[in-house]
Amino acid sequence: MPPFDVPEGDPFGPHNLPYGVFSIPGTQERTVGVRLGDHVLDAGAAAHALGSPYASLLARPTLNPLLAAGRTAWSDVRRALTAWVTVPSHRETLAPLLHPLSSVTLHLPFEVADYVDFYASENHARNVGRIFRPDAADSLTPNWKHLPIGYHGRSGTVVVSGTDVVRPSGQRKAPADAAPVFGPSVRLDIEAEVGFVVGVPSEPGSPVALGDFREHVFGLCLLNDWSARDVQAWEYVPLGPFLGKSFATSVSAWITPLDALEEARVSPPERTHELLPYLDDTNGEGDGPGGYDLRISVAVNGHVVSEPPFSTMYWTAAQQLAHMTVNGASLRTGDLYGSGTVSGPAERERGSLLELTWNGRDPLELPDGKRTFLEDGDVVTLSAWAPGPGGTRVGLGEVTGRVVGRAAQR
Numbered sequence: 001m002p003p004f005d006v007p008e009g010d011p012f013g014p015h016n017l018p019y020g021v022f023s024i025p026g027t028q029e030r031t032v033g034v035r036l037g038d039h040v041l042d043a044g045a046a047a048h049a050l051g052s053p054y055a056s057l058l059a060r061p062t063l064n065p066l067l068a069a070g071r072t073a074w075s076d077v078r079r080a081l082t083a084w085v086t087v088p089s090h091r092e093t094l095a096p097l098l099h100p101l102s103s104v105t106l107h108l109p110f111e112v113a114d115y116v117d118f119y120a121s122e123n124h125a126r127n128v129g130r131i132f133r134p135d136a137a138d139s140l141t142p143n144w145k146h147l148p149i150g151y152h153g154r155s156g157t158v159v160v161s162g163t164d165v166v167r168p169s170g171q172r173k174a175p176a177d178a179a180p181v182f183g184p185s186v187r188l189d190i191e192a193e194v195g196f197v198v199g200v201p202s203e204p205g206s207p208v209a210l211g212d213f214r215e216h217v218f219g220l221c222l223l224n225d226w227s228a229r230d231v232q233a234w235e236y237v238p239l240g241p242f243l244g245k246s247f248a249t250s251v252s253a254w255i256t257p258l259d260a261l262e263e264a265r266v267s268p269p270e271r272t273h274e275l276l277p278y279l280d281d282t283n284g285e286g287d288g289p290g291g292y293d294l295r296i297s298v299a300v301n302g303h304v305v306s307e308p309p310f311s312t313m314y315w316t317a318a319q320q321l322a323h324m325t326v327n328g329a330s331l332r333t334g335d336l337y338g339s340g341t342v343s344g345p346a347e348r349e350r351g352s353l354l355e356l357t358w359n360g361r362d363p364l365e366l367p368d369g370k371r372t373f374l375e376d377g378d379v380v381t382l383s384a385w386a387p388g389p390g391g392t393r394v395g396l397g398e399v400t401g402r403v404v405g406r407a408a409q410r
Contacts, residue, residue, distance in 0.1 A: 011395025067199035185228035192351035195223035198335035213318035254397025290316035
């Protein structure tokens with residue numbers, strides 16, 4: 001089938017067009033690409049061939065110049081790309097610029113500036129509270145319904161889908177142990193998340209309001225924030241996650257622009273506590289509902305173990321951005337922030353093994369054996385789709401990673 005003739009129902013049709021960065025065999029040169037079905041279009045070469053004024057933004061080895069260009073440029077480029085791949089008169093020009101996905105190498109699509117991870121799912125937060133504070137009167141911490149809880153992670157260990165994840169080592173101490181020990185984590189976990197990619201920076205000292213979310217955020221992607229639960233449990237009091245989280249964060253090779261997800265916008269869950277004005281999204285501020293209806297699947301070694309619904313997230317991406325900058329912290333092009341683990345109310349909707357196995361109490365039954373936490377050789381894959389125009393589906397690029405031991409790495 002010709003690359004332009006994407007099969008009906010393909011989640012990567014012309015209604016989607018996510019952005020990535022790729023190279024072709026025999027060269028180290030990287031360039032911006034746009035996915036169409038099972039092909040990738042060399043966007044820079046296409047823009048040059050068709051005389052686009054945005055060619056200089058697309059003929060780059062990273063998405064950062066396009067991210068920094070702002071919302072008008074984002075919309076213009078998307079309209080142009082849609083026309084290029086749907087208008088028959090462009091086919092002869094563009095056909096040589098379409099490469100089968102199976103023939104290219106995909107790279108980290110943007111240079112990550114800062115990385116922040118949030119904790120925005122009430123279902124996840126309550127599950128964690130019940131596991132670790134079973135006798136507490138409220139499974140949520142007192143601040144949870146008043147602000148989006150987050151922490152700053154390590155941007156240098158954000159890796160593209162397909163990158164192996166080396167099992168981390170660190171200190172761990174079980175409650176009954178007399179002293180901590182050092183060694184590889186024995187409770188390696190995943191966190192099914194959605195990452196939001198910042199394009200336009202902000203000035204230091206100038207908070208970003210809820211209504212300005214779409215002026216700064218270019219798009220989103222799937223994100224797996226790997227977690228060494230045993231290392232984290234020993235180190236996180238009183239300053240929070242550190243070595244238990246900083247060793248690897250996997251992101252998709254494809255960034256879906258927010259403009260492709262208009263049909264997926266939904267209202268977040270009902271607010272149960274009055275919010276301070278800078279977080280209050282009940283007064284209609286902004287340009288539409290702040291939630292997104294993303295249907296995520298989590299598979300371990302090809303076996304689906306969970307299907308977390310992103311529409312249940314209590315705190316929206318706009319609220320997270322507003323809170324992240326309310327103290328005057330500035331945004332930079334390439335900033336990435338994760339939603340936190342996505343978990344729904346049902347057992348098969350939990351976004352981490354910590355919850356799925358209830359901290360190891362209830363092992364998962366997989367075709368290749370039981371699992372409480374990840375073993376070396378396990379492959380974790382996150383995939384997702386969202387409702388699109390006219391009953392279509394908008395596919396999100398998958399995130400996959402294989403756990404390897406340090407001996408295998410050497």
